[in-house]
Amino acid sequence: MWRRAGMIGIALYCLVPFYWMVVSSFRRTADIHDKSPLPAPWSLESYEAVFAEGMGFGRSLVNSLVVAGTTTAVTLLVGTMAAYALARLVFRGKNVILALVIAVSMFPGALLIVPLLKLFTTIGWINTYQAMIVPSMSFALPLTIWNLTTFFRQLPYELEQAAMIDGCTAFAAFRRVMLPLAAPGVFTTAILAFIATWNEFIIAVTMVNDQSRQTATVRIAQFTGAAKFDTPFGTQMAAGVLVTIPLVLLVLFFQRRIVAGLTAGALK
Amino acid sequence: MKATHIAAALVLGAGLAGCGSTTPASAPAEQEGGGRGPITFLGGKFEAESVQKIVDAWNAAHPDEKATVVLLPESADEQRRKLIQSAQTKSDTGDVILIDAVWTSEFAANRWVDELKLDTTGFLPTTIETVKYRDKLYAMPLFTGTGLLYYRTDLVKEPPKTWDEMKRICADVLPGQKGMSCYAGQFDKYEGLTVNFAEAVSSAGGRLLDDAGKPQVTSEAAKQAARFLADGFTSGMIPKEAITYKEEEGRVAFQEGKLLFYRNWAYGYEAAQKTDGSSEVAGKFDVAPIPGLNGPGAGTLGGNNLAVSAFSKHEQTARDFVAFMTSAAQIKAFAQTSSMPVARTAIYEDPELVKKYPYLPALKEGILAAVPRPAAVRYGDVTAAIQESAYAIVTGDKPVDQALTELQSALGPLLT
Amino acid sequence: MLSPTMVVLALVVFYPLVAAMRESFYESGQRLDADGFVVEGEWFAGLANYAGVVEQRFLNAALNTTLFTVVTVALEVVLGMAMALVMRRAFRGRAVLRASILIPWAVPTAVAGLMWKWIFQADGVANTLLGTDILWTADGPWAKLAVIVADTWKTAPFVGLLVLAGLQIIPSSVYEAAKVDGSTPWQTFWRITLPLVKPALLVAVLFRLMDALRIFDLPYVLVGPRKQSVETLSGLIWDEATRVHYGPASAYGTALFCYIAMITFVFVKLLGADLLSDVRSRGKEARDVA
Numbered sequence: 001m002w003r004r005a006g007m008i009g010i011a012l013y014c015l016v017p018f019y020w021m022v023v024s025s026f027r028r029t030a031d032i033h034d035k036s037p038l039p040a041p042w043s044l045e046s047y048e049a050v051f052a053e054g055m056g057f058g059r060s061l062v063n064s065l066v067v068a069g070t071t072t073a074v075t076l077l078v079g080t081m082a083a084y085a086l087a088r089l090v091f092r093g094k095n096v097i098l099a100l101v102i103a104v105s106m107f108p109g110a111l112l113i114v115p116l117l118k119l120f121t122t123i124g125w126i127n128t129y130q131a132m133i134v135p136s137m138s139f140a141l142p143l144t145i146w147n148l149t150t151f152f153r154q155l156p157y158e159l160e161q162a163a164m165i166d167g168c169t170a171f172a173a174f175r176r177v178m179l180p181l182a183a184p185g186v187f188t189t190a191i192l193a194f195i196a197t198w199n200e201f202i203i204a205v206t207m208v209n210d211q212s213r214q215t216a217t218v219r220i221a222q223f224t225g226a227a228k229f230d231t232p233f234g235t236q237m238a239a240g241v242l243v244t245i246p247l248v249l250l251v252l253f254f255q256r257r258i259v260a261g262l263t264a265g266a267l268k
Numbered sequence: 269m270k271a272t273h274i275a276a277a278l279v280l281g282a283g284l285a286g287c288g289s290t291t292p293a294s295a296p297a298e299q300e301g302g303g304r305g306p307i308t309f310l311g312g313k314f315e316a317e318s319v320q321k322i323v324d325a326w327n328a329a330h331p332d333e334k335a336t337v338v339l340l341p342e343s344a345d346e347q348r349r350k351l352i353q354s355a356q357t358k359s360d361t362g363d364v365i366l367i368d369a370v371w372t373s374e375f376a377a378n379r380w381v382d383e384l385k386l387d388t389t390g391f392l393p394t395t396i397e398t399v400k401y402r403d404k405l406y407a408m409p410l411f412t413g414t415g416l417l418y419y420r421t422d423l424v425k426e427p428p429k430t431w432d433e434m435k436r437i438c439a440d441v442l443p444g445q446k447g448m449s450c451y452a453g454q455f456d457k458y459e460g461l462t463v464n465f466a467e468a469v470s471s472a473g474g475r476l477l478d479d480a481g482k483p484q485v486t487s488e489a490a491k492q493a494a495r496f497l498a499d500g501f502t503s504g505m506i507p508k509e510a511i512t513y514k515e516e517e518g519r520v521a522f523q524e525g526k527l528l529f530y531r532n533w534a535y536g537y538e539a540a541q542k543t544d545g546s547s548e549v550a551g552k553f554d555v556a557p558i559p560g561l562n563g564p565g566a567g568t569l570g571g572n573n574l575a576v577s578a579f580s581k582h583e584q585t586a587r588d589f590v591a592f593m594t595s596a597a598q599i600k601a602f603a604q605t606s607s608m609p610v611a612r613t614a615i616y617e618d619p620e621l622v623k624k625y626p627y628l629p630a631l632k633e634g635i636l637a638a639v640p641r642p643a644a645v646r647y648g649d650v651t652a653a654i655q656e657s658a659y660a661i662v663t664g665d666k667p668v669d670q671a672l673t674e675l676q677s678a679l680g681p682l683l684t
Numbered sequence: 685m686l687s688p689t690m691v692v693l694a695l696v697v698f699y700p701l702v703a704a705m706r707e708s709f710y711e712s713g714q715r716l717d718a719d720g721f722v723v724e725g726e727w728f729a730g731l732a733n734y735a736g737v738v739e740q741r742f743l744n745a746a747l748n749t750t751l752f753t754v755v756t757v758a759l760e761v762v763l764g765m766a767m768a769l770v771m772r773r774a775f776r777g778r779a780v781l782r783a784s785i786l787i788p789w790a791v792p793t794a795v796a797g798l799m800w801k802w803i804f805q806a807d808g809v810a811n812t813l814l815g816t817d818i819l820w821t822a823d824g825p826w827a828k829l830a831v832i833v834a835d836t837w838k839t840a841p842f843v844g845l846l847v848l849a850g851l852q853i854i855p856s857s858v859y860e861a862a863k864v865d866g867s868t869p870w871q872t873f874w875r876i877t878l879p880l881v882k883p884a885l886l887v888a889v890l891f892r893l894m895d896a897l898r899i900f901d902l903p904y905v906l907v908g909p910r911k912q913s914v915e916t917l918s919g920l921i922w923d924e925a926t927r928v929h930y931g932p933a934s935a936y937g938t939a940l941f942c943y944i945a946m947i948t949f950v951f952v953k954l955l956g957a958d959l960l961s962d963v964r965s966r967g968k969e970a971r972d973v974a
Binding site: 013195251259 | 688697704767782783785786790793800803807809841842918921925933934940941
């Protein structure tokens, strides 16, 4: 009985605020301040406004996809190699590197902004995708390395040893034997890195000021309403729902993996 | 600065070799006489539809030099941040930019905008003062405006001329009106608060700065003004929600019948007049000059000017575009579709327009009498300091005298 | 195999760190020439940029950051623990529960900020439900509470998941033994569950601590920039940086970095959440096997 109440309590806690955002997004602008639990009447007005010409929201979703996708791909490429080396190979300074990777994950994003802004200005990177992708790796990479190192350690040693005995180099052993085995872990890490980059804000808001290159999270925060000083809550809620949908889908389909990935770092 | 940066990058050694070897692009825009071609206009959402009509007219006449409009964020502070960020990164995201009347000095001194050589006759004199820095022209006036007092004609016969009159009217009217408060302006901590504070000071007969540019915020007038706001909040004359009000929150409250008096710009007239059910006060309100301590108040000069970004690649086109947008013909066309006040004198004397917007002559007087905010090179710091103290006053965090003394000493070094 | 990682980290972390520290000793953009133009270039400023560290605004931001961190992390641990205990035994509806618990975590922080801003409007649903007319998003103590509520909502489920994973590796035989010995549920929790789940909990807390100390987007979107009651260190740095005060921004950034490093160090030392030792012992195992 108590357990049941607890479960319902948790679900309500997690879902009710989100539910309110969804409901508000389906109201008309005229009755956006209504408090009824369901919109009356239902309206797609806010969604039409989101995709209206000049809002550039569709474009920003594409930008988010490009930035998050590329960051994830590059991070995985770089991070998988690093994680494998850290999990398996024996070399001097390994602990220092691991310590560094952990230290990097506590690096405040705000400190990164000024120097990178100046550097990217000098090399002409402002308003480019790489100006968002490269700094995003500062948090995506430690996350990837951390997760994958844990994951690689759980794989049996015998396999690579066998491969090495068969004359494979460490790298070949990694590529031919470990990588296929590690696919599930890599996939989980990819989802986590993707979500983290998709949600990134402070870098994207600083490095890009061209509307056609902005990512969706930044675009929403900068939505302008119809009148001069109007805060377009309906439009913001609708856009918020749209930005969250890809993530909710990922969560629904891959919840088991995500939970496994999130907890991997914690349990070791 | 650039050189030291490359050097710093190189010092970091091998890890950065790939990055350091990238040639340092010399980004600054082409010099005087620079190119023609398509341009981007970074504008606020000030009457975006009417602005678009001017842009369409330009595009029809200049098919090879088309202008695209991109809208800036809502609040003036956020617009400023974004424009400064573009300038700091030398990016050409906006060839023509719409800047607040009070930013001209800052943008000119930092070489973020180009000097202009355009004819400034036919504009309201107060607006011309806002486009110059050290006697050189850096922008063209587009919009202007000053604070107006919106009041309910169904409840108030004669708009008040002084703060005391306003309080007296409220004391008479409010007991019969449930859920209605007396007065509000914009008191959230942003540019609007600077405007409202400056307006209160000048309406009490004072000035933020004297003629020599020295701060005067501990004057008796400034204290009276600060007390008007602080007491307004403690006595409930100003509703406590007003410390979250920017223009729109207050406009909505006024339209919902929650305010008897509201200080706002002229733009709100159109929306409050709408009869589609969104405004409960349509046909039941009017605007008047704002009240003051001992007589009519003096508003703060608002407005927005057009400038050419120093980082534009199609500067020549940008200059022509500015001239086109501020030309007499285009401004008149704009005024016919929008209640946003513009900077050309002729508009306020046009019989057809005066018929449509009866408040125009009064607004003109208001604008000519309006007091500009301090045009400092470090305006960002100046307004931040004013907002800091004014917010402490309206929230009651600090006693009036203490807040003003602190402001006086904070402003000193920023204005040299 | 590590060199690509090193290159990336050098570019996006170590270069900015060094550059920021250097910048914190310079001033720029504050001088005017005779024609009234801002003089380009920068000048060595010594410790002038650090003067602000002892001033009220920085101290206030440091206090807010610390308060948010302590309160939200404490709340999240309690709530997360409770969630984990409930979910451990949940079988029916578990998938639904797990999916819903991931939603707060998946919603982008900026969007979560807008969402709570909407809920906490003066005429929003929070005031309607509570029957109050509190100004949650205005500067003041209520704004602090609003930020704490929003942050806890977003991250307590994350802590819950980490703790749940820790709970699940406790063998059920331990609980059976406790039952046989006649232990009350309360005793079981304090004597068995808590000590056994401690390692997982400490890691979760450490992650959250480091994250909470950097908090920026939530107060920024929910209440707004430069609001005294919710301004955090990251917010202050961002505000200074975007107002072209690069020197002070870098100085505060360096201070924040030191603060986070110090907290992490103390936490690891005091509570023994030693991430590295585990890595080390694993490395040793690896060598032994090899």
